[in-house]
Structure formats: C-alpha cells, structure tokens
Amino acid sequence: MVVEKTIGFEMKNLFLPTILGVVCFSNFLFPFNPQTNANLKSSNLEKENDHVAKPAIRTTQAETVRKASEDLRLGKEGMRVGAAKLLGKYPSLQSSVTLVGALDDSSALVRRAAMVSLAEHSSNGHPLYEKSLVEKVFSKLGDSDVEVRREVSSMIPKLISGLMRGGMEITEINGRKVYRSVPARLRTDLFELTLRSFLDEDAIVRQNLLKYHPYLRVDLPASILIRLLGDDDSGVMLAALDRVSANADHPDVLAEIGRLSKNPSKGIRLKVIDVARDSSRHHAGYRSILRSMTKDEDLEVTSMAAVELARFGERIPKEVISDIKKYLLSSRGMNSQVTTILYAVSAMGEDGMEVYLSLTEHSSSRMRAIAWQRYLSMNKTLDQSSTWMSALKDRDKGVRDAVIVSLRGRIKDLNADEVGELVASEFADVRIFAGQSMVLAEEEILADYGFELLIDENPLVRSTTLRAFGMRRPPGWIAIMSKSLLDKDYDIQRAAMDALLGDRELGVEALLKYLEKNPTARISSLAKSELYRLGVQP
Template sequence: MSGNLLAQQQVEPVAPERASQTETIERAGRDLRDTKEEVRLGAAKLLGKYKTLRSMTLLAGSPTGASGTAWGLNDPSVRVRRAVVVSFSEFLMSGIYANNRSLLERFLEKLADPDIEVRRQVSEMLPGLGSGLFRSNYQVVEINGQRVFRSTPYALPPKLATIVQRAFQDEDPIVRQTMLKYFYVLRIPLPPLTLERLLGDEDRGVRMAALDRVTMLPPHDAVFRKLREMTKHEDVGVRQKVASIARSSSHRTSRDILRSLRDDEDPYVMTLAVTSLARLGEPQPDAMVEKVREFLMGTSSTSNQVVSLVYAVSAFGSHQSQIIFRALTEHDAPKIRRIAWQRFLGYDNGWSNPKLWLPALQDRDRKTRETITSIVVSRARTFDSKTMTALVGNSYVDVRRFAADCLALVTPKVADEFRFDLLIDEKTEVRAAALRSVGIRRPSNWLLILERSLLDEESMIQRVALEYLLNDRAQGIPALIKFSRKHPRNPITARIRVELASRNVLIP
C-alpha cells in the first residue's frame, strides 16, 4: 500500500510539447477538410494569423479535395468562404503577395460567388490582387547560345475577364461602386455603354463613382448624352460633377451641357457653368455676372473649388472682372481678398497707381499686406511724399517697416523728409529698418545717427548700428574706438572690442 502511494508521488505530469508554426499550419490545413463546419471555420481564421506562402496556398484550397468535396475558397459553407477571403485580405494588407498567379486568379474568380459578402470582400481586395497579378515577371530563353531574359506580359484570361466585366452589373451597389473605384488595377477597359448604365444607377454612390471615371476615358457620345440628361437631376452633387466634367471636356456637346446648367438653381453650379462658358470665349450678360458676384461674396468657403472660381472670374470681360475683383477685396475670407487684390491691381496698370494699392495695406490680414508690399517694392523709386505719408502713418507695424526699408530706395529728397519720423517710431523693428536704410544710403549725418544709436536701450538697434559702422573702415571704425573709450561700461562695448579684435584692431 505504501509502495503504491510512493510511486504515485514520484510520477510528475508531462507538459505537452508545443507545436511548431509549420505543424500548426499543416494541422489547420487538414482541418479545412474536416466534416464539421465549425472546425473548418476556425482553421480558416487561424491561417490568416500566419503570414506565410503555405498559409495562402492552403486558404485557396482545391476545387476537389481528397475526399471528393470542395474546400477552402470553394467550401460549401458561406461562413467558411467568408473567413477564407477575410484571412487572405489580411495577407494583402500586410504587403504579402503570392508568386503563383493561378492562386490569385482563383480569388479573383470569387467576384462571381453567390454570397454577397464574399463578393464585397473580393472587390475590396482588387488593389492587392492587381499588384500581385501584374508584378513584373520574366522568362529565360537561349538565343545563339546566349541566355536572354525577357519580360512576360500578363493579361487576365478570357473567362476571368468576363467575370470581372459582369461584376460592373453586380446586384449589390457596394460591389458596383468598388469595381468602378479599382477596375483600372486589373488593366481592363470600362465599356462606354457600361459606364452609361452606371451613370443612371439607382444608387447614389455608384452614380458618383461613375461620374468620377468619365474624365478617365475617351469622350463618347452615349456617355455625354447621359450627362446631358443628368443636368436636370434632382441631386445637386450630381449636377456639380456634371458641370465639372463639361468644364474640362473637349466633347462637342460640353458647351450645350454648360448652357443648360447656366440657369441652375444651385449658385455653385451656376457659377461654374457661367465662368466655364466665359473661359471658352462666350460673352456673358451683366445679369449673369452679377449673380456670380453675389455667390462669391456670400460664400464663406475657401476650398479649392471656390478658389478656382475666383481665378476663373478673369475670363469675363475686363470691366466685368474688375467689378467682381473690387468687390471681393472686401470679402470675409483673407485668402479670397488676397487673390482679389492681386487680380484687381493687375488691370489698367494698377500696381503703378498708389491710389489703388494703398487701401490694400489697410487690410486686416498681414499676409495680404505683405503680398502687396512684396510686389510694389519694385516701384519704390517712384514713391512721392504723398505715398510715403500714407505708409508712415499706417497703423500696422509691418507697413511702417516697409516704409523704413523704402528709405534706401526712394529719392534723397523724399528719404530726408521721412527719415526722422521712422527713426523715432514706437516699434523697435521699424526703427531698426530705418537705421539699416541710413547705413545703406549714408546721408550727410549718417555717422552721427549711428553713433547715437549705439546708446539706444534696445540691443537690436545697437547691433544694427554696430554692423554698419564696422563696414566703414575710414570713419566707422574710428567712431567705434572713440565710443569704446568714452563708454567702457556700456554692454555693447564688449561686443565692439570683440568685433574690432577679429579685424586686428586693438583698443589700448
């Protein structure tokens, strides 16, 4: 009795051996052939976790297994087939592609699967399937005893191409929409008559996807006849896309489409049509131009579409365009005001007329003001006293700084008139800019101004004065030596000594 008890105590439980990844994959492959649906379902999900080529091959399965029944992709269970395509999609999302094109073709064939979820999943996989199918491949041939590598082009087999074409007419709108989105990766054509039918699809997503593909294909009469019908569509988004297509198309009916949309109730569609017709050289009545102005003034959007319409205003007559651009200079959106000012001043040599561009420097948007000053600075030599008075009296610092920069460009008489006002400006950056202009222009009292600026409370002013005095060896450096001896405790003196020492000038 005691011996049996001792034997039981000495027996230790044996831990089960952990299966390797290869063994796990092979076991899952065998489970795909199991008679129980739940077992096959679990195996299909498990194989998706192991990113190997063997897992991909097992998921594809075989039309006929050893037991005479289909498995894998052709499993009779809908749940198993769904799990197989989902697992395979995880491979594609991870960037893993099979070199076996026949395997990928078998997944693409599932666009004809009776289950809607399988077809949806396969249609979403088209980018990955296309990348795998059309990856570059080559063959080795021997020519005159030399091995030559030749690329081997690929095209979908006729049977598979037929399946793909039929997918455009799938009963599920999601499949139809996805096919329109990705069909080009399979390098197959989209027949114009198929596109025409899809433009009239009952599903909005399919219609919009079809409209996106119109400009990708050569213009076709049947397609544009359908677009002409869609100008009366109740969906504003559809009419907007139709207008955009007609705007960029060279088809002979595109103008008729735009004329139909010129009286559209949606202001964006109307504006798009009117500006497009003007761009094509058709004069537009003032009443239509006024509607365009009202729409642009009333919109708060600064999207690319709206901005392109603002630029398109230039297609109107000179007088009509000036009226709209002048109105848009008071728009709420800074971006639109900036564009409007540039366009408005481009008419009648407006950049040379300060009366026209000076109001732009009162704009509340700094970027708008800087855009204007960056252009008119090339005309600073022509600035008279009246123009400089407006610049110096401006409430914005960046404009007064611009005026200070212009002191180096305007005539000497005008510079002498406004130099003092800018040198005593309340803002340091304005005074610094004025001091730089003094250092560049060097009026009669430039040396005295720079010497006194060395005593300024602002270090920025001191550094500017030091910079321009160092540039003059005849008068500037002696003035710095004199200043250093007279003001040895001034903080700028140490900097002066360092700069002079670097130029081999030592102060005893």
C-alpha cells in the same frame, strides 16, 4: 496543462525533504560555492512561483498553421470560421493555399472569413502571386454571397500582379514538345465574369468594378457605361462618370452627360463639369454642356462651369461674372472648391480683376490675402496709393504681409500724405514698411517723418528706418548713428554699425571713437572684426 502542473507540484512536495537534505549536505561541503547558492535561490523562487499560474506555452507557427488548416477542412462551421480568421495572421503559401481551398466551403461565413484573411495577407505585404490561386480567388466574383463578392471586387488591385502574369506553356503535338507563350490577360471565362459583374445586383460590386476594370485590361463597353451613368446609386453614378473618357465621343454618352448636367444632386453636377472639361477634346458638345451649366441655379456650379470655360479662353458674360462674385462673396472662407474658383478667376483677365477687388472685402482673411495679391499683381496703377492703402489697414497681419510683399520694390514716389498715413498706422509691420520706403522718399519727407519713425516704440521700425537713414545719409546722420550705437537694443546697434561701416571716412571714424569709449560693449567685438576686414586697425 493544468494537470501536468499539479503533478509537478505534488512531486516536488513529495521529494522536498530529500531535495532539501541534498542541498543542505552539498552546502555543508561547499559553503562558499556561489553557483550552488544561486541554484538554491532559484529553487526557492521556483517553489514560490509554482502557486502563480504560468502563461501557456505557445505552439510554433508551423504547428498553429497546421492545426488551423486541419480545423478549416474538418471542423464544424464555427471552428472553420475561427480557423479561417486565424490563418489571416500567418501569411505563407501554405495558409494561403488552405484559405483558397476554403473559398468553396458550403458556408458563406467560412468563405467570407477566408476571403477577409486573404485580403489581410495582401495588406501585410504577402499578396497571392501564384496564377492558379489568384484566378480561383477572382472567380469568386461570381459567388452567391454578396459579402464575398464585395471583398473580391475591392481586392482587384492586389490580385492584378498574379492575375495578369504572362508565361510559357508546354504542349505536346505529335509527340513533340511545343513551347508557347501565355499572354498576360484574363482567362476567357473570367473576362466574361468581369463583364457580367459590371451589372452585379450589388451597388458596391458595380462601383468597385468601375473603379478597377482598367487594371484588368477590360474595356467598359459604351452600352454598359450608359446604363451605369443612369444607375440608381449615386456612388456608382459618380464612379461611372470617372470612366467617360474612353467612350467620350459616343453620341449616347454625350447625351447622357447632358442629361446628368441637370441632375438634382449638386455633387453629380459638379462632377459633370469635371468630366465635360476633360472630355471637351473628344467632342465639342461638352463645351456646350459647360455653357449651359453657367445658367445653373446653384452659384457654385455656375462659377465652376464658368471658370472652366475661361480656362479654354472663352469670354465670360457679365451676368455670369456677377454670379461668380456673388458666390465667392457668400462663401464662408476657403475650401477646396472655393480655392479652385478663386485662382481660376485669373483666367478671366480684366474681368477677373473686378472679382478680386470685390473679394478684398471678404470676411475670410485667407481669401482677402489672395484677392489682394492677385488684384495688385494684375493692376497697373500701383503708383496711386488709393489702389492699395486700404489693404494696409486690414485687421489681419497675414493679409497685410501679403500686400506688403506685393508692393515692396514696386512703388516709388510716395507723397507726404501717403507716408504720413503709413507712419501713423497702428500696425508695426506697416510702419516698418514706411521705414523701408524712406530709402526712396524725398528729402523733405525723410526729414518730416524719418525722425518720427526713429523714435517709434517698436525696435524693428526703428532699426529699419535707421538702415534707410544709413543709405540716404541726410545731414547729421553720423550723429544719429553714433547715438544709436548706445541703444540698448542690439538690432539698433547693428543697424547703426552697418551704416557707419558703409562710409570709410566719417563713418569709420565715428565707429572707432565709439570703440575707444566702449571697448567692451556688446556690439564692440563684432565692430572690431568688421573693421579688421576693412583693413582698419581699431
């Protein structure tokens, strides 16, 4: 490349006087030809650019793949590795065939690189589909190199569509062509290989086989499952636990799960709870395992086992409920496990209420919010403010909001002390709630506290109370609304206008008076259109 460029440059230099001469002459003949001027400019630019290295010209994809395929077949080991890696960037049948061919290379490095590139083709949306090629790839589950086996085992889901294709074959019997269907299942030797691979010496291969064998429609024999449930590697053990359901009624599997329920690893024990819950429909023994796990030394395990039993409708002993309470109280906020337990406590009915009540004191605001919501929804004594008043003193607005949503519309007949407590709250949202409760409050209470809320510092408290006044219409309400129309706050004006519109006689009259005096006020145009809708000409 470099040599060519040097020659080109020297050639140009050699003929430069002649070229320039021709250019000058043609310029002399055609002085106003823009095309010629442009050519001259570009020629000068080219001359300048010749000093800067030009990027090399890239080959076509077909040429790149052809060259890499050649290198992969004939090059030295390092070159073969490079070619295998490069072919991963060009998904096509040709490069796939070449890469599959390299899976029998004598060098493990080349085989690895080829397998990684085939996986790359799949990831980029070009999986192998030709059955014979896919079978070749899958057969590498028996490769001597562990990396190759790992890569194949993790590729199983991507190989399935090609591997499990059914089809048609033509055989000749006594000179006659016979068409026979080929079933969509693994070739016998590959099936045997899969069974052997469940017990591969590499833990990751074992784990991948456990995860993906259903894709291959290869059942996991109970004897192998039992061996894998006792595997040294926890990853394999967890993957095996996921596969219990198919053999859940096998007595040896049940015994093995019972043994694992005492495994020193908490993760395994939690997984056992999951398995025991799902398998309990196959054998009653799994419920016994769950019951025994409610005595686990770890409170999280105890709680999980207990809530699963509660979901089955079993009554949970007092001491276990106390353990659940202890666990939830000691947890430092919500995580998935805590969330599961927290919601599942509802299944304990009356006993669950006690747990929720204790959690209303939890340090986590999300936990307190859920506990309050659940507690109030299960509680039948909402008419007693002592049940919920403390919730409205919570430091977190999210908790208070959750409680107010649960209370709204469910409480009536608040007495003066209770309303007084709400009105005196430091939180605006609670005072808004107090304003809303004025709708149902006794007249005396409305008179005592309503006016206090009407002069609240928070405009939302004022507008909410004003709306309550509009609904209750206590003596003097027209005057209050008329004055409120003069408020600076639009929400207040709007609440007053809505209230006045609700009374076709006195209210509308007051509104008309206001419009007469304040025809250009902010609320006036809206008030006029609302009056038109009522058939009143302002």
